[in-house]
Amino acid sequence: MTKKKQLPDLHYFYEASVQGVDWDVDFAARVFKNKRNRKPLDLREDFCGTAALACEWVGHSSKRRAWGVDIDQPTLDWSMEHNIPYLDKKAGKIELVCGDVMTAKTPPVDLVMALNFSYCIFKTRDLLRAYFEKVRKNLKKDGIFVIDLYGGTEAIEAKLEPRDVDGFTAADGTKVPPFEYIWDQDVYNVIDHHVVNYIHFKVPGFGKIEKAFTYDWRLWTLPEIQELLIEAGFKSAEVYLHGWNDEGESDDTYKKRTYYENSLGWVAYIVGIK
Ligand SMILES: C[S@@+](CC[C@H](N)C(=O)[O-])C[C@H]1O[C@@H](n2cnc3c(N)ncnc32)[C@H](O)[C@@H]1O
Structure with missing residues (x-):
């Protein structure tokens, strides 16, 4: 009798199709270095899911540490079994915290990142501002917050x-x-x-x-996000958007912009500077 093939866990499919954690980590480290003239070392990944970003972060340098926060224990358990052990010696540099991003406690960090639009679960200005205020508190004095948004x-x-x-x-x-x-x-x-x-x-x-x-x-807009970051106490909020290649696709080169012509689809990084 032949053994029935098992469908791999959906997390593998998700990570491969949705996430680009190497780009995200490079982007955040570049912006931080430009702003602060030092390398960022500590990351808190909010809504971390399988903590792919946190793993990528610590994978780059033994000086880096990361905390991943997610409300879903089974997803964190999956990360503990399928992602974190494969960091070998660097596995000890990550701590996963099961909890709400609004209340989960972690030491102050250089960078908080919340990607793939996860903060859009907050559907009112009051809730989103309250989340941004919490993020600001979770950052060191010169910390930086990175989120993303899709539009077009x-x-x-x-x-x-x-x-x-x-x-x-x-x-x-x-x-x-x-x-x-x-x-x-x-x-x-x-x-x-x-x-x-x-x-x-x-x-x-x-x-x-x-x-x-x-x-x-709630599909927020870029001006709303920038305004709420400022209302939450961030000194400034910047928008980074990609250009286009000859095939009309994203060239993946993100630059700080204050004007951008609308297109069919774009994905922006928004950076809150404490
Ligand atoms: C869209 S996934 C993001 C996964 C991954 N970080 C990424 O960038 O693709 C959203 C994650 O947020 C978690 N989540 C939802 N509400 C949350 C909350 N209030 N606090 C912490 N995590 C939450 C879910 O369990 C889920 O794993």
Whole structure:
């Protein structure tokens, strides 16, 4: 009898299709060095999920440390089993904290990062400002906060955006086959900018995994985010956006900008400077 193939955990598919932690870490370290003329060493990753960013952070230097905060213990457990042990000696440089980003305690850090739009769960100005105030308190005196936001004319349309992702072997040896990632913008309410998005995967031999991840967010705008960072006590807020290559795709070169022509889709970093 042949053994039935097991679908690898969805976290492998998520990390491979959604995250670009090497870019994120390089971006944050570059901005911090430019602003503060020293290298950042400590990171707190809010909404860390599998803590892929925190792992990438400590992986670059034995001087670096990271704290990952997430409310979901099973996801943190997955990280403890499948990501953190593969950092070998640097594994001890990461601490995962199960808790709400609003209340979880960690030592003051150089950088707080909250990526993949996770803060969009806060749907009112009061809640988002309160979160930004907490972040500010969790930073050292010269700390910097990095978040991201998506936008563009297609960001407010119902749409399905499929993309093929290559197969790979994960750090723990798990073989993940090539698959299709589908970003599904299902609901957009013009009245309050609340959105519901899903991630589906199509994995050959396993079919379609519908609604593997669900996001119930307020789609904020760049001016709102900048204003709320200032209201929360940050000295300044800056927006970094990419340019375009000849094929009309992001050139992944992020520059600080104060003017940007709208396009079908963009992803910005917003930096809050304490
Ligand atoms: C979109 S995932 C982000 C995963 C990863 N950090 C990334 O950048 O792709 C959002 C994560 O936030 C966590 N989360 C949701 N609400 C939270 C809260 N109030 N405090 C801490 N974590 C929260 C969820 O458990 C989930 O793992």
